[in-house]
Amino acid sequence: MREPEDNDRHGDRRRVLVVDDAATVRAYSRKVLEADGFAVDEAVNGIDGLEHALANPPDLLIVDINMQKMDGYAMLRRLRQEPALRDVPAVMISTESKDSDRENALLAGANWYFVKPVRPDDLTAAARLLTGRGAGQAGGQRS
Amino acid sequence: MSELFDQFVLEARELLDAAGASLLRLERDPADAGAINDLFRALHTLKGATGLFDMAPFTRLVHGGEDALMAVREGRAAIxxxxxxxxxxLLDLGAAWVDRLEAERALPDGAEAMAREHETLLRAALGGTDAGTAGQDAAFAWVDDLSxxxxxxxxxxxxxxxxxxPNADCFFSGDDPLELCRRIPDLLLLRxxxxxxxxxxxxLDPYRCALRFRALSGAAKPDVERLFRSVPDQVRIAAVTVKTKPRAAEPPPKGGVEDLAGAMLREQRRILALSGSVAEVEGRQGAVVRAVRNILTALGRHGDAAELERAAGNPESLRGFIEGLAGGVAPAAPISPTPAAPSAGRRALRVDADRMDRLMALVGELVVAKSRLPYLAREAQxxxxxDTLALGIKEAQGQIDSIVAxxxxxxxxxxxxPLSRVFEPLPRLVRDASRRLGKSVELEMSGAETEADKDVLDILGEPLLHLVRNSLxxxxxxxxxxRAAGKPEGAVIRVRAFQDRDGVVVEVSDDGAGIDAEAVRRKAVERGQVTVEQAAAMEDADALRLVFLPGLSTAEGVTDLSGRGVGMDAVRNAVEQAGGRVEIASTRGAGTTIRLVLPATMMITRVMVVEAAGALYGIPVTLVSGMQRVPRDAIRRVKHAESVVxxxxxxxxxxxRRLLGQTEEERVEGSEAVLAVDLGGHRLALVVDAFRERADVVLKPMTGVLARLRGYAGTAVLGDGRLLLVLNLRELL
Known part of the structure; x- marks a missing residue:
């Protein structure tokens, strides 16, 4: 049985905004996160992501780096200057595994950095932690 | 995860296509930074997508391409x-792998070696490493790829x-490759x-050797070399060491959530230490506080969360606080790829969402309309x-009719x-072929947005490739x-598509040598397809049409590109089978234009039904520009030819009747039923016995012996079960 969680008190699900130009990656993140009880929004680039975030502030951002129009770095930098969004935790995801990439992500305003591909368990665990959800079975998945 | 996999297949194809197009742009203009970026991004996105599945060789392959482009982008190498x-x-291999993945959910054997080979070749093309040794390594990469x-x-x-x-023709020089391999001393492995x-x-040509052999031997290199001394040019032998294969990878230990939380908290502490403008530092700090608060809440450490609020006011105390929280926790778990689950797949068709919505709405309406029927049945019972009942039924029928339509x-x-789908391979074709043939050819395409039925596109693809190949x-x-003919060296091939009343028109034209009508006549006579007299009586335009006869081509040489000219015949067949037609125009020295006219859809043909000699015939309404009854005395007769205003x-x-070989009927009526017909610029009046209704029919091509009859596009069954012959007027005339 699920223990009632503190943060489920309001009844609505935690909202995650996935910003990535690869439809497959978006679909993957959506599938994994929705299976774990998150509500998922998608955006295809930085500008789209900012617009989505402003219109419907998420509880967590998962952002790719290399995107057309506005990349992930630029998006997070802008986001951290938006009063309504500046403290929304953000995870950056990229195929690059160099330390400098990680450093740049954190400089731009990310709270965590994953190298693609991200294991489903890692993705949900990070999402749960950063949205303050579900200590009880964090990391596990409901099937 | 099968939907995800399908999504991948779809996206990978699009990305590979996009990459191919950008690459061609880039090659044309190496300074096109936009093209480099597009290409790079396409590969990058693809790499990210491959990473989600268990296909490391694919990721490796794409990564190799990405690296090469990085070098170009950074000016370390030129395109x-x-x-x-x-x-x-590399893109081709990627596309082949996508097909393979779609069909079998797995990459082909030796994919890793192929990816490595591409990597090495790319590096060689960049001039990064010595091509010789690199090639050597790549050739034996399969050794590292054993089961x-x-x-x-x-x-x-x-x-x-x-x-x-072995050379393909090795059998003719008396080689027996398999026997040779069997004799390898201390043979450990043969593939x-x-x-x-x-x-x-x-x-399949059984007289050509289509195999390659890979073997490992425990014997020394010179011993093996001695065996192969008769075929030194077909064999490469090297001393290698087989890598120790790690045991089948076990699932990596799952990092506990505590570990991840610890790592995240340490990261937040690092973030606080990062430099930047005041606004940046403050922005990051706000996010860190919220992240830490959430992590603590998620872990159920509510006391610490409350403590955080007190520390958050001051950056220094915040750092100290987080440091205290994060101390002494193990690092986060390593990250590994997720295997894809297999599932049956079909090639997907991308459908515009609006069109899908409209379909859904109509189905909804149909369901509502249908619900009236049981009600009517009860009333009847x-x-x-x-008469009341009939009224109700008619109403329901009218509704259902319009919805079904x-x-x-x-x-x-x-x-x-859109036709862009069949246009896509053309730039690549022209590029590769013109390079190989040493010709300079510019391809101009227009009308790629013209739309046609999927079946029509499927039929169009091959003939179009063939026509462009022929032009090249x-x-x-x-x-x-x-140059000798006073033309610019660079030739132009134009591929143009547009919609006209007849359907979809696709035109391939070149400014090349044109076709020698005289040579075509001669060839046709030689082959006995027409008599000397027939040939001589032919207008040039008709003589040109002879190139569509089976086996007729005026090109002296046979090339690997377009073969022996059998294709023109195939082009005509394919197009005509789809209810279309082929037109050709050519001017000696100035170029050739071939025009394919295809119906926009093959499923439904709207026909005008007419009667002649007691039978019903259909004429596509797209050809009919008018119909009226004309008094007999308005028809003028000059010798045997008749005309009307x-x-x-x-x-x-x-x-x-006359066209169909039927006898004329003496009729008493003072007027004739006349259809005005427009055959793409060629207008005429057609006398029929009577006009009937217009009808939408599903046209079935003539089959069996009937298929040889000229003049008919096919048969169709009318709503009341009567059979209709649909005419192909152009052929009939």
Whole structure:
């Protein structure tokens, strides 16, 4: 049985905004996160992501780096200057595994950095932690 | 995760196509930074997508391409024809792998070695490493790619590796490759692989060797070399060491959530220490506080969360606080790929969302309309009066009719796709072929947005490729010949598509040598397809049409590109089978234009039904520009030819009965039923016995012996079950 969680008190699900130009990656993140009880929004680039975030502030951002129009770095930098969004935790995801990439992500305003591909368990665990959800079975998945 | 996999297949194809297009742009203009970026991004996105599945070789392959582009982008290397070739090959391999993945959910054997080979070749094309040694390594990369069992058996051993690729015609020089390989001393492993994917059985030539052999031997290199001394040019032998294969990878230990939380908290502390402008630091700090608060809450450490609020006011105390929280926790778990679950897949059709929505709405309406029927049935059962009942049934029928008509239209629209799909391979074709033929050819395409039914596109694809190949091969002259003829060296092939009343028109034209009508006549006579007299009586335009006869081509040489000219015949067949037609125009020295006219959809044809000699015939309404009854005395007769004035235009008048070989009927009526027909610029009047209704029919091509009859597009069954012959007027005339 699920223990009632503190943060489920309001009844609505935690909202995650996935910003990535690869439809497959978006679909993957959506599938994994929705299976774990998150509500998922998608955006295809930085500008789209900012617009989505402003219109419907998420509880967590998962952002790719290399995107057309506005990349992930630029998006997070802008986001951290938006009063309504500046403290929304953000995870950056990229195929690059160099330390400098990680450093740049954190400089731009990310709270965590994953190298693609991200294991489903890692993705949900990070999402749960950063949205303050579900200590009880964090990391596990409901099937 | 099968939807995800399908999504991947779809996206990977799009990305590979996009990459190919960008690459061609880039090759044309190496300074096109936009093209480099697009190409790079396409590969990058693809790499990210491959990473989600268990397909490391694919990721490796794409990564190699990405690296090469990075070098170009950073100015370390220039885009050369060679590099472009390599990249195109890489994209081709990627596309082949996507097909394979779709069909079998797995990459082909040896994918890793192929990826490595591409990597090395790319590096060589960049001029980064010595091509010779790199090539050597790549050629034997398969040694590192043995199966687990083989790896366990041979792991760590120093062995002699053999790559033996017999010449295709080796059987004729008395070689027996298999026997040769069997005689390898201390043979540890022998692999026999097709050099290229197997062709269909019909194309398989059993007298050519299509295999390559790879072997490992425990004997010393010179011993093996001695065996192969008769075929030194077909074999490569090297001393290699088989890598010790790690045991089948076990799932990596799952990092506990506590570990991840610890790592995240340490990261937040690091973030606080990062430099930047005041605004940046403050922005990051706000996010860190919220992240830490959430992590603590998620872990159920509510006391610490409350403590955080007190520390958050001051950056220093915040750092100290987080440091205290994060101390002494293990690092986060390593991250590994997720395997994809297999599932059956079909090639997907991308459908515009609006069209889908419309379809859904119509189905909804249909369901509502249908619900009236049981109600009517009950009324009938309860003895409702017949005329009231009839009224109700008619109403329901009218409603359902109109919805079904709209549904039909909506479904047809689902199948409608832009021609860009069949245009896509052309730039690549022209590029590769012109490079190979040493001709300079510019391809101009227009009208790629023209839409046609999916079936029509499927039929159009091959003929179009063929026509462009023909233009490249036989139409466009070599540069020196062009110069001699006073033409610019660079030839132009134009591919143009547009919609006209007849349907979809696709035109391939070149400014090449044109076709010599005289030569075509001569050839046709030689082959006995027409008599000397017939040939002499032919207008040039008709003589040109002879190139569509089977086996007729005026090109002297046979090339690998367009073969022996059998294709023109195939082009015509394919197009006509789809209810279309082929037109050709050519001017000696100035070029050739071939025009394919195809119906926009093959599913439904709207016809005008007419009667002649007691039978019903259909004429596509797209050809009918008017119909009226004309008094007999308004028809003028000059010798055997008749004409009539319709809408102030004099039109030649033909009689359907006569065209069909039926006798004329003496009739008492003072007027004739005349259809005005427009055959793409050629207008005429057609006398029929009577007009009937218009009807939407599903046209079935003539089959069996009937297929040989000229003049008929096919048969159709009318709503009341009567059979209708649909005419192909152009052929009939």
């Amino acid at each position: 050369s024809g060679d590099l472009a070739d390599r990249l195109l090959q 687990t069992a083989e790896g366990e058996r041979l792991g760590g051993r120093a062995v002699t590796a053999v790559n033996y690729e 026999i692989e097709p050099v290229e994917p197997w062709p269909s059985l019909a194309e 309860e003895g409702q009066r017949a 709209e549904l039909q239209d909506a479904v047809l629209r689902l199948r409608v796709l 091969d036989h139409g466009v002259e070599p540069p020196d010949a062009r 319709l809408n102030d235009t004099v039109l030649p008048l033909l009689r359907l």
